[in-house]
Amino acid sequence: MSTQPPLASGPAGPHALRPLLDAVLDALHTGTRARGGPLPAGGPDAVAARMRAALGDVLPEHGDPGALHTLVTALAADSADPADPLCAAHLHVPPLAVACAADLAASVLNPSLDSWDQAPAAAALEADVTRALAHETGHADALVTTGATESNQLALLLARETQGPGTRLVHGTNAHHSLPRAAWLLGLPAPVPVPTPTGTLDPAVLDATLARLTGPTVVTATAGTTDAGLIDPLPEIADICAHRGARLHVDAAYGGGLLFSDHHRARLTGLDRAHTTALDLHKLGWQPIAAGLLTLRDPTDRTALDQRADYLNADDDTDAGLPDLLGRSLRTTRRPDILKIAVTLRTLGRTGLGALVDTVCARAQDLARLVAEHPALDLWAPPTLSTVLFRPTGAPDPTVAAVRRTLLTEGRAVLGRARPDGRLWLKATLLNPRTRPEDLTALLTLVEGHTPR
DSSP states (O other): OOOSOOOSSSTTHHHHHHHHHHHHHHHHHHHHHHHOSSSOTTHHHHHHHHHHHHHOSSSOSSOOTTHHHHHHHHHHHTSOOTTSTTBOSSSOOOOOHHHHHHHHHHHHHOOOTTSGGGOHHHHHHHHHHHHHHHHHTTOSEEEEESSHHHHHHHHHHHHHHHHOTTOEEEEETTSOTHHHHHHHHTTOOOOEEEOOTTSSOOHHHHHHHHHHOOSOEEEEEEBSOTTTOOBOOHHHHHHHHHHHTOEEEEEETTGGGGGGOTTTGGGGTTGGGSSEEEEETTSTTOOSSOOEEEEESSGGGGGGGOOOOHHHHOHHHHHTTOOOOGGGOSOSSOOOTHHHHHHHHHHHHHHHHHHHHHHHHHHHHHHHHHHHHOTTEEEOSOOSSSEEEEEETTOOHHHHHHHHHHHHHHTSOBOEEEOTTSSOEEEEEOOOTTOOHHHHHHHHHHHHHTSOO
């Protein structure tokens, strides 16, 4: 009998995986019950000590057949759980079970989307699904990315290659930090930040900024800011960019999921006028990380990514009809993240995904109403998406910060933080469609109870 460890793929793969999956599912259940809340208690040192104890010798002389169960149990027990309604700090979703199941199949089959002969089916699937999702934004094509950071960098790269190395980034101060960083990485001129005191780009201020600049520019607008979930006025910004000859990129990593909702998609009017758009389906698409996309209005823009490596896309192979995949990413080895997306789209359909979007946006409205009615809490503003900012009335910033950290250390609740007006606010990002109104009440009770008076 062979002593080699079994493989996950091949004819014997399902048989080898079945007991391992049982072990993983049992470990997830055991670890989650041991945690008993949205976050492990004790803070970083306690978590590190428990994980170190579970890990033991990283590379022992002889292997431990129980390591899978031990480490998955420990990981589950000391993880943040986005499926807990009191885990609401970040754009961090509880993934759909069907998407996770599809992701398992992707891991087992292990296609690599850098050449057709490694991923024939995945390449065909990606071509069809990305094109369909691009059409949702009014664009022609889309590239799969690891998320908005890669999408934003890729968008600026395409802008530079289309307009020239002197292309200057113009962005609101509400923009994601990955945009000015991408400009730095790409060697672009110093970006021009536009103040956003109300949280969104002011078209008049943007127009005045572009009027005084010379040379090619790329403007970035945001549909769903990280701190408050706000949406820039896309139609007006698109008008100004067209008038000033500026290229437009929209970071819709958060807000792009509104496209699935008949009730909310009108908030993205103007998205089709962007040259490129970033979407993250591991936000309002409930996918396991990672599931990013960059959509392109002009598919010829991506020719800037064309590369030749004879072992992957030889000219004669391409001429013979084998698809060339290297020009569809900055990466070479690339897993088929499109499978979980395709399975989710087909399983839930537009109405199913739209219902999830509508639900979390409605929960945000519920939370905002509870805060507004609470005598000891202040609401920053009515929510645009599913993010709500609030703070204890009259509390200084150090107190607000201490409340958040105490809840984290105790493992009671996970809240984020934001400074939309210079003051520190607690941030609740509601992305769990199973959250109930009573969960929201419990969250506010915890905040009030941990605020010294």
